[in-house]
Amino acid sequence: MRTSEIAKRYLDYFEKHGHLIVPSASLISPNPTTLFTIAGMVPFIPYLMGEQTPPKSRMASNQKCVRTLDIDEVGKTTRHGTFFQMLGNFSFGDYFKEEAIHYAYELLTTPQDKGGYGFDPEKLWMTTFTDDEEARSMWKNEGVDPEHIQIMGMEDNFWTTGGPGPGGPCSEIYVDRGPEYGVEGGPIADENRYIEIWDLVFENYEVDNVKSKTDLHIVGELENKNIDTGAGLERLAYLMQGKQNIYETDEVFPVIEAAQKLSGRTYGDDEAMDVRFRIVADHVRSALMIMSDGVRPSNNGRGYVLRRLLRRTVKAMRELGVTDPVMPTLLPTSKAAMEPSYPELNDTFHDVSEAAYGEEDAFRRTLESGTEIFDLAVAKAKESGSDAVSGEDAFKLHDTYGFPIEITLEMAADQGVKVDEAKFRELMAEQKSRARADALKKRHNVDLSVYDDFKKTLVQPIDFLGYTDMSARAK
Numbered sequence: 001m002r003t004s005e006i007a008k009r010y011l012d013y014f015e016k017h018g019h020l021i022v023p024s025a026s027l028i029s030p031n032p033t034t035l036f037t038i039a040g041m042v043p044f045i046p047y048l049m050g051e052q053t054p055p056k057s058r059m060a061s062n063q064k065c066v067r068t069l070d071i072d073e074v075g076k077t078t079r080h081g082t083f084f085q086m087l088g089n090f091s092f093g094d095y096f097k098e099e100a101i102h103y104a105y106e107l108l109t110t111p112q113d114k115g116g117y118g119f120d121p122e123k124l125w126m127t128t129f130t131d132d133e134e135a136r137s138m139w140k141n142e143g144v145d146p147e148h149i150q151i152m153g154m155e156d157n158f159w160t161t162g163g164p165g166p167g168g169p170c171s172e173i174y175v176d177r178g179p180e181y182g183v184e185g186g187p188i189a190d191e192n193r194y195i196e197i198w199d200l201v202f203e204n205y206e207v208d209n210v211k212s213k214t215d216l217h218i219v220g221e222l223e224n225k226n227i228d229t230g231a232g233l234e235r236l237a238y239l240m241q242g243k244q245n246i247y248e249t250d251e252v253f254p255v256i257e258a259a260q261k262l263s264g265r266t267y268g269d270d271e272a273m274d275v276r277f278r279i280v281a282d283h284v285r286s287a288l289m290i291m292s293d294g295v296r297p298s299n300n301g302r303g304y305v306l307r308r309l310l311r312r313t314v315k316a317m318r319e320l321g322v323t324d325p326v327m328p329t330l331l332p333t334s335k336a337a338m339e340p341s342y343p344e345l346n347d348t349f350h351d352v353s354e355a356a357y358g359e360e361d362a363f364r365r366t367l368e369s370g371t372e373i374f375d376l377a378v379a380k381a382k383e384s385g386s387d388a389v390s391g392e393d394a395f396k397l398h399d400t401y402g403f404p405i406e407i408t409l410e411m412a413a414d415q416g417v418k419v420d421e422a423k424f425r426e427l428m429a430e431q432k433s434r435a436r437a438d439a440l441k442k443r444h445n446v447d448l449s450v451y452d453d454f455k456k457t458l459v460q461p462i463d464f465l466g467y468t469d470m471s472a473r474a475k
């Protein structure tokens, strides 16, 4: 079953059960503390918090998400994408735990020829919150083997917003891929063999004094209880399509095929190279989707995340042996694979591709000059008996050649050497304070009073928490 068909079945199922189906919101998060939409529930926060009245008390969507927190996992685990789609059904003071559990189990286990996903019940495992005996008995009532229902604590199976407000236990659904993928014993024992596909959050408490996930105070029961669920579309797709990981599904794999052709290498021959193929496929797709929502490469915020994705793609392709431009092949391939689900990609593709190709050209020039200097720095370090590129050299690469520190770190790791990062950071801080002092000097030479009124009207700066604060979801 194609990925788009899996999404359609989800939305059809929940529409049949009275849900209003809404299109995905933009990847540009409406929440000022995160750069991107990181979960299906993000656009529904005003309804979940009771701040706005929803158009209907049951809704469902297939939401585009970007999580940069998972970037180091990409290509290495079977299940983490920087871009992915989260299916979700939501109840705002309408149905609660019993129905949420029933809907999920019914959709997962109904045979494919009857409109469901056809998972073998024997392969499904659930985790539940320590105190949530109710959820455990509801799963049993659905027919789940009691041995497949595990218990997890506050850290894993309790959701809060990170501050005072709604909170509640969750229950996660996993699929057992079989003994060849790891040890027995359920998700508690092995999260690579048992793949988390769906998280059901039961928001029934009001909490305050949220010092940490394990130190909070439950004030009482909420008057209006909510349901917030999130199912990973790519994870469902890889399991249902009999693939090894999310990068081999129909919406992602064509980029791996195109990268094989460009590099003359075969995916599946060598694990280290396979990781690079998977990084390329993931990052090209994320870059395409982020750019289509209006972001362009830059040196900060979303633009910087995008720049990193594009640069990591180019770097991975070089490691696969391709030094010619790759974006003009890979980007249209990704667009063609995503188009059945997102026909609107066509509207912006001309501008998106021009920006991506321009970014690749600029980075290729940077790489060419920087790689030589980097190799010299490694040779110098080795000659002097050190196992680390000096902080001064890392700084020079950054400052003179525009070589991002992340690339220096990655290239050093590839060559089995370290980087004196502490010294690099020290030099960066020194440079910053020099620049600040210079700016101050200049400022004192001109009359800036004209800007004072303007400054008062500026919006307050926002602390960016997107890399660290994932409290918008259960974990």
Ligand code: ATP
Residues within 6 Å of the ligand: 039, 067, 070, 079, 080, 081, 082, 083, 084, 086, 196, 197, 198, 199, 230, 231, 232, 233, 234, 235, 473, 474, 475
């Ligand atoms: P994991 O622990 O496996 O990283 P999670 O607990 O962070 O997942 P949730 O925040 O509960 O995941 O998200 C709901 C669902 O979205 C998950 O059950 C999973 O199917 C999917 N999902 C989460 N992160 C990713 C990702 N980076 N790539 C693909 N799917 C994801």
